[in-house]
Amino acid sequence: MASIGAVTRVLLGKNVANKVAAANTGFIKFYSTAPAYENIKIDVVGAKKNVALIQLNRPKALNALCGPLFVELGQAVRDFDADDKVAAIVITGNEKAFAAGADIKEMQNNTYSENQKKGFLKDWEDISNCGKPIIAAVNGFALGGGCELAMLCDIIYAGEKAKFGQPEINIGTIPGAGGTQRLPRYVGKSKAMEIVLTGNFIDAAEAERMGLVSRVFPVDKLLEETIKLAEKIGTHSPLIVKMAKAAVNQAYETTLKSGLLFEKSYFYGTFATADRKEGMSAFVEKRPPNFKNE
Numbered sequence: 001m002a003s004i005g006a007v008t009r010v011l012l013g014k015n016v017a018n019k020v021a022a023a024n025t026g027f028i029k030f031y032s033t034a035p036a037y038e039n040i041k042i043d044v045v046g047a048k049k050n051v052a053l054i055q056l057n058r059p060k061a062l063n064a065l066c067g068p069l070f071v072e073l074g075q076a077v078r079d080f081d082a083d084d085k086v087a088a089i090v091i092t093g094n095e096k097a098f099a100a101g102a103d104i105k106e107m108q109n110n111t112y113s114e115n116q117k118k119g120f121l122k123d124w125e126d127i128s129n130c131g132k133p134i135i136a137a138v139n140g141f142a143l144g145g146g147c148e149l150a151m152l153c154d155i156i157y158a159g160e161k162a163k164f165g166q167p168e169i170n171i172g173t174i175p176g177a178g179g180t181q182r183l184p185r186y187v188g189k190s191k192a193m194e195i196v197l198t199g200n201f202i203d204a205a206e207a208e209r210m211g212l213v214s215r216v217f218p219v220d221k222l223l224e225e226t227i228k229l230a231e232k233i234g235t236h237s238p239l240i241v242k243m244a245k246a247a248v249n250q251a252y253e254t255t256l257k258s259g260l261l262f263e264k265s266y267f268y269g270t271f272a273t274a275d276r277k278e279g280m281s282a283f284v285e286k287r288p289p290n291f292k293n294e
């Protein structure tokens with residue numbers, strides 16, 4: 001599969017969305033009223049049509065993350081998070097760029113007081129509030145805010161030519177959407193310092209060695225492999241997947257003791273769900289489980 005176009009029916013605007021929804025009754029209901037996105041494209045893909053695909057779509061600006069793009073991305077993530085038919089979300093860019101950072105031209109004339117008053121970059125929190133797994137499929141540049149967006153996701157897969165970096169230092173600023181906090185948690189202090197203080201880029205192989213990226217694929221296989229991963233996650237109980245994600249994320253928020261307590265309460269909590277009962281019954285009865293998200 002060479003491009004996103006090969007696996008997606010891309011929705012380019014309200015009219016197109018309405019036509020697609022009308023023509024395809026299997027299509028998720030909210031697409032009939034989907035907003036007319038200008039900076040992203042969305043679709044639902046996979047054999048069971050349960051993988052949400054969001055493509056950042058400002059190719060001329062290397063997918064620089066301008067304010068309107070982030071408002072749209074936040075809206076799409078919230079919609080997919082609320083849709084029971086969606087098991088996992090994939091965020092991708094194009095072969096040249098996942099995203100080359102926050103939009104430098106847009107923020108060039110910002111002042112400190114404007115940043116404070118408007119809560120510059122506040123929309124980014126929508127991504128970390130999502131309960132469903134989000135997987136970043138990174139081809140090309142993932143720089144500055146682009147690298148930070150990938151790190152906001154739960155899993156990062158990369159194409160062989162991906163380049164990661166936090167080059168804000170080159171333009172007289174520092175990472176502002178988690179780079180100084182999440183990067184050390186991924187790769188440790190010394191490597192994070194080196195990346196943040198030099199502005200140097202690292203390639204996909206190095207990113208995988210460092211633990212920033214889970215797996216690296218040929219450029220033209222990346223999206224297909226990422227969708228397969230999302231589909232695999234989609235075979236499990238969505239309720240339990242959500243609990244597992246929350247428990248792993250807790251490891252980055254707290255002490256080991258508190259994290260273990262959180263884990264235990266969630267583990268015990270799974271015993272209050274029908275899906276835990278179904279999963280264990282299916283194992284004992286040697287049959288596939290039929291999870292109900294309950």
Ligand code: CAA
Binds near residue numbers: 168
């Ligand atoms: N913001 C706005 N526009 C950007 C951009 C960005 N972050 N990155 C690239 N572009 C634009 C360029 O201005 C150019 O537009 P024009 O054709 O209109 O001039 C277009 O995308 C193509 O870029 P280049 O011609 O520079 O492409 P290249 O292949 O020669 O270089 C690059 C690619 C190395 C990624 C280079 O574009 C670059 O260094 N980009 C900036 C990377 C950066 O500094 N990112 C951090 C931003 S700050 C941030 O993200 C803060 C935060 O933490 C939230």
